[in-house]
Amino acid sequence: MDHMRLPEQGRPEDEILDDLKQFSEDDPDYKHGRVWSLVYHLDQAHEDFTAAAYQQYSSANGLNPAAFKSLKRMETEIISTVAGLLNGGPDTCGVVTAGGTESCLMAVKTYRDMARAKRRVKTPNMIIPATAHVAWFKAAGYFGVKARLLPMTKDFGTDIKKLKSMINRNTVMILGSAPEYPHGTIDPIAEMGQIASEKGVPMHVDACVGAFILPFMEMNGIPLPEWDFRVPGVTSISADLHKYGYTAKGASTILYRDLDTLKHQMFVYQDWPGGVFASPALLGTRPGGAYAAAWAVLQKMGIDGYRELAAQTTAAVETLKAGINDTDGLRLLGNPQGPLLSYGSSDPKLNIFAVADQLEAQGWNVNRVQNPDGIHAMVTAKHNEVAETYVNDLKTAVASVRSNPDLANSGSAATYGMMAHVPLRGMVKTRVLDIFAEMYRAGGGHLDLDDSAKPSLLERGMARYVRWKSRRS
Ligand SMILES: *Cc1c(COP(=O)(O)O)cnc(C)c1O
Numbered sequence: 521m522d523h524m525r526l527p528e529q530g531r532p533e534d535e536i537l538d539d540l541k542q543f544s545e546d547d548p549d550y551k552h553g554r555v556w557s558l559v560y561h562l563d564q565a566h567e568d569f570t571a572a573a574y575q576q577y578s579s580a581n582g583l584n585p586a587a588f589k590s591l592k593r594m595e596t597e598i599i600s601t602v603a604g605l606l607n608g609g610p611d612t613c614g615v616v617t618a619g620g621t622e623s624c625l626m627a628v629k630t631y632r633d634m635a636r637a638k639r640r641v642k643t644p645n646m647i648i649p650a651t652a653h654v655a656w657f658k659a660a661g662y663f664g665v666k667a668r669l670l671p672m673t674k675d676f677g678t679d680i681k682k683l684k685s686m687i688n689r690n691t692v693m694i695l696g697s698a699p700e701y702p703h704g705t706i707d708p709i710a711e712m713g714q715i716a717s718e719k720g721v722p723m724h725v726d727a728c729v730g731a732f733i734l735p736f737m738e739m740n741g742i743p744l745p746e747w748d749f750r751v752p753g754v755t756s757i758s759a760d761l762h763k764y765g766y767t768a769k770g771a772s773t774i775l776y777r778d779l780d781t782l783k784h785q786m787f788v789y790q791d792w793p794g795g796v797f798a799s800p801a802l803l804g805t806r807p808g809g810a811y812a813a814a815w816a817v818l819q820k821m822g823i824d825g826y827r828e829l830a831a832q833t834t835a836a837v838e839t840l841k842a843g844i845n846d847t848d849g850l851r852l853l854g855n856p857q858g859p860l861l862s863y864g865s866s867d868p869k870l871n872i873f874a875v876a877d878q879l880e881a882q883g884w885n886v887n888r889v890q891n892p893d894g895i896h897a898m899v900t901a902k903h904n905e906v907a908e909t910y911v912n913d914l915k916t917a918v919a920s921v922r923s924n925p926d927l928a929n930s931g932s933a934a935t936y937g938m939m940a941h942v943p944l945r946g947m948v949k950t951r952v953l954d955i956f957a958e959m960y961r962a963g964g965g966h967l968d969l970d971d972s973a974k975p976s977l978l979e980r981g982m983a984r985y986v987r988w989k990s991r992r993s
Pocket residue numbers: 619620621622624653655697699700701726727728729760772
């Protein structure tokens with residue numbers, strides 16, 4: 521195929537900006553609260569402010585913290601602010617990263633290297649909940665640390681009965697989430713921290729999603745279990761700025777209780793012909809704009825701003841929970857205490873993925889979860905404006921599926937059902953890889969879930985059989 525060529529002559533700026541605007545026409549409508557994941561949007565004024573802060577530092581580079589003193593100052597102040605918010609001690613320190621995944625990857629690398637240096641561990645493992653964010657499975661794959669899973673309890677918490685006996689001399693860390701992504705459940709951090717202390721194993725808390733809302737919910741008087749540095753066994757926490765901090769994309773933090781641990785995250789190569797090199801985290805060039813935007817938004821919001829956003833989020837969550845609870849055939853999955861939740865079907869005749877399709881037909885953009893099947897909602901302050909409409913549309917969607925149960929076997933419901941239920945997981949993995957890779961074929965390829973992933977007769981049969989079996993047991 522012919523590759524795209526740069527324009528022979530550069531084009532006028534306003535024409536290009538118009539192009540960009542046009543490209544976004546088919547994107548999900550997050551500005552009106554229609555999207556229940558991926559985006560944390562408040563309003564245009566906030567986007568403009570964030571962009572203005574970003575713009576001032578969009579060329580600045582945090583690679584060498586000694587060069588841009590402005591960026592190091594912002595990084596120090598951001599980390600110190602987050603440390604205070606999460607009840608860190610006097611030695612709590614950390615690094616600004618480009619996102620939650622980088623923060624999680626760094627924790628695994630840090631504890632792997634620490635165990636290697638201090639205890640000569642050669643075949644490292646870490647003990648993580650089955651509900652841990654997928655970034656932890658990515659870290660396991662990237663860094664060769666075996667993930668040993670804590671199972672889910674009946675109500676989608678983490679079952680820690682076996683935790684103590686699972687820890688062995690090759691265990692480099694244990695993990696809890698506050699909250700976890702699939703159902704919004706907060707893990708039993710205090711109990712896990714106690715075990716971590718007793719066993720002398722580091723414990724990380726993944727608060728990528730929770731760090732900028734749970735503390736403010738607590739200030740608003742909502743009782744929550746302790747999950748941050750107040751728990752003695754907790755040695756590090758990841759906290760995203762670009763989620764409930766409402767900063768520009770590309771900003772997260774990782775904090776450690778002390779510098780001795782953080783040192784194992786750092787990379788130094790003293791013999792490089794390009795010069796002696798030291799780096800605190802994964803990236804080389806570090807985007808100054810994201811730091812400036814994050815610093816600016818923290819200052820703009822202040823405690824009262826974040827408390828107000830948390831209050832609006834809580835109100836939206838309550839509207840959703842009430843709507844789900846009083847809809848026949850739906851059930852909340854577990855006991856979500858934070859800003860996100862999932863719900864599934866309590867009636868074998870009601871297919872929840874078909875409900876998801878009907879919601880999308882009404883202009884909502886939702887995510888699906890599996891084991892068990894469900895619909896996910898990452899609720900933001902903005903959603904308080906649309907929560908009631910969403911609940912009404914949800915009831916309509918449920919009614920449509922009830923009157924036409926065959927919807928379960930068509931559209932993306934069939935595809936998602938197949939992917940969630942086909943027992944040969946290796947087959948699903950290969951299939952997804954093929955579909956995904958297709959998007960990256962030279963020239964862009966395409967992704968059409970309804971088309972390229974349409975389940976074969978065999979897959980449909982297998983998925984149906986599994987659904988039928990599980991209904992009978
Ligand atoms: C979002 C999230 C992450 C990963 O963060 P990214 O910024 O998307 O890379 C990790 N853990 C949890 C619990 C999350 O919700």
